[in-house]
Amino acid sequence: MNETSNDRAIIAQGLTKKFGEFTAVNGIDFEVRRGEIFGFLGPNGSGKTTTIRMMLGLLKPTEGTVEVLGVPVLEHPERIRNRVGYMSQRFSLYNDLTVRQNLTFYGKVYGLANAELEERIQMALVMAGLQEHDHSKTRELSGGWRQRLALSAAILHRPELIFLDEPTAGVDPVSRRAFWDLLYDLIAEGVTVFVTTHYMDEAEHCHRLAFIQRGNIIARGSPRSIKESMMRGQVLEIAPSDAERAIKVLRTAQESGELALQGVELYGSLIHVTVEDVQASEAAIRKELGEANIDSGTITVVEPSLEDVFIASMR
Amino acid sequence: MFRRIWALAVKEFYHLRYDWWMPAFMLFGGALELILVGWATSRPMTNLPLMVLDEDQSPASRQVITSLENTGTFTLEALVFDETPIREAMVQGSIYAAVIIPPDFSEKMASANQVPILAVLLNGAESTPATAALRAVEGLAREMGQEIAVKRLGIDADEFAGFDFSVRTWYNESFSEAYYTTPAELALMLEFTVLLFAALAFSRERELGTLEQLLVMPLTSFEIIIGKSIPVVLVGFFDFSLMLSMVHFVFKVPIRGSLPLLLLLALGYLFVELAKGMAISVFSRSQHQAFLLVMILGFVDFMFTGYAAPVESMPKFLQGVAQFIPAQHWLAILRGIMLKGANLQVLWPNLLALLILGLVIGAVSLRYVRRALS
DSSP states (O other): OOHHHHSSEEEEEEEEETTEEEEEEEEEEEEEETOOEEEEEOHHHHHHHHHHHHTSSSSSOEEEEEETTETTTTTOOOGTTEEEEEEOSSSSSOTTTTTTHHHHHHHHTTOOOOOHHHHHHHHHHHHTOOOOGTBBBBSSHHHHHHHHHHHHHTTTTSSSSSEEESSTTOOHHHHHHHHHHHHHHHHHTTTTTEESSOOHHTTSSOOOOOOOEEEEEEEEEOOOHHHHHHOOSSEEEOOOSHHHHHHHHHHHHHHSSSSSSSSSEEEETTEEEESOOOOHHHHHHHHHHHHHTTOOEEEEEEEEHHHHHHHHHHO | OOOHHHHHHHHHHHHHHHHHHHHHHHHHHHHHHHHHHHHHSSSOOOOOOEEEESSOOOOHHHHHHHHHHHHEEEEEEEESSHHHHHHHHHHHHHHHHEEEEEETHHHHHSSSSOOOEEEEEETTHHHHHHHHHHHHHHHHHHHHHHHHHHHHHHTTTOOOOOOOSSOOOOOOTTHHHHHHHHHHHHHHHHHHHHHHHHHHHHHHHHHTHHHHHHSSSSSHHHHHHHHHHHHHHHHHHHHHHHHHHHHTSSSOOOSSHHHHHHHHHHHHHHHHHHHHHHHHHHHSSSHHHHHHHHHHHHHHHHHHHSSSSSSGGSSHHHHHTTTOOOOHHHHHHHHHHHHOOHHHHHHHHHHHHHHHHHHHHHHHHHHHHHHHTO
């Protein structure tokens, strides 16, 4: 058993958590390989945070087992603490302390001292871009900086595996991109990353994913394999003159059976429809919108995004 | 291990420095209350309004009235001729006491073996001034009784040195109430300070979301509790020493027993309240909840320390409950060492009780720190 589990960072089997009558996590199985970015995707309340808590040893599962870095977490949670890092959903640094005081605290608790501690603090400051601001109070930093700081604190002690729970929530897109660049740098150093998110575009950055909904894993694999296996049909992108009215028209037509559409979703001022037969559908859609006096604009076939796949799988 | 604990303690000190107004408020608020209570209870009572109903109208009765005024405790409000004005004044609360001199007073005074009687009516709704009034009248009666006894016995007044009364007030000859109240205030202040800080220790972290991170770090539950306790203990002990000096030097309450022993036991008691505060914070969902729980428990303890009313006069069941209140034992130790010069031989049952209570409460906190997260 041990030879194969060396290249697995996490092995979860039948992991279940019930809170009274409510089942938050329902017997899930998954594996995370070393050195990869593994994404857990799902809406709020689907069981992502509960699963992370169980993997960290903060919560005891009702049933099932989980092994992290070869350690059975149920029996010996304390053995992984020095080897993993955690960035929680809520900002977990102290607002009333300065950047340096926070990093010093983290470092000392994880057993870093003197020259090594100072070296790692410098690394963290550089990584977060806060070299000039190490004596600023954390509460003075804005969203993007805080996230980078929290990440650098989480890896201060050079963990082999890090858990990130919705790390980019509430952060602007530019900072989000920068954050993911940092994650790729970490991967290059051999760190394994387990990240949860509900941003579908971020899911595209992961090596492998699992979709979780209401405590169940409904899809798993690489982004490509998920798209291939789950997508039935193709996605048409429509750029109508009046997207709001258009979507109502199309949905009514879908429900009445007039149009054979698998999915109709609004993307800002664009509409994505999932169809089996591209050509027939395109014509039918133009006709339907035309009858409602809407100009269909351009209709093109696009690569399905994970969001398309995810929503299609929700039905 | 010590390095981790120290890193946590340093962090807690940063929090304390940032929220410096809280320990400052506790210290100065406590000191202020101590001063007010001590001052209020150490002042002698004077100028209490008194009504006298003189049914005797004799030189003897007039002498009683003059003597009453001379005690300095009373101001003669009115000399009345029946009970009605007295009743009205009592109801209104405009007098605290009334003295009724019966018609046969001077007769009995002059006789060889009859007992003269003075009737004293007290306004029980205001027991503190009423008690002072009673004491003044009793004092007067004692003096007069002495004079009568001397006369009746035929002893020359100049030669008589005075009776030695068997009623003495031990440990508090000056009967200063401050001796009773200020140690109690001191004990309660210590309890509140420590409880509050300890209770906020965890609930603040949970509220901020940082508790989860603490539990993921290589810190054991024991280390977390110790690390968070260190600033609380230091602040609490500093507060206590400061207020003890105040009680001793300003209100002249003596420290008749061993001071090092007192300080050592104070530290021990501090740890017990610390454990209690930690238990509160582990079970509270927010800082507000923790604060309210501290207030409630503080007031319950206030009742049981015998500050307002003696524990012995409570129903047996409640007296039993009182044994489980750490503050009760601490107050006994505090009063014992300060006022009675007691040592461990006398105080060991209280010390033992504190130790047991402390260990039990501490064990509970330790066990539930991690479970409290979910």
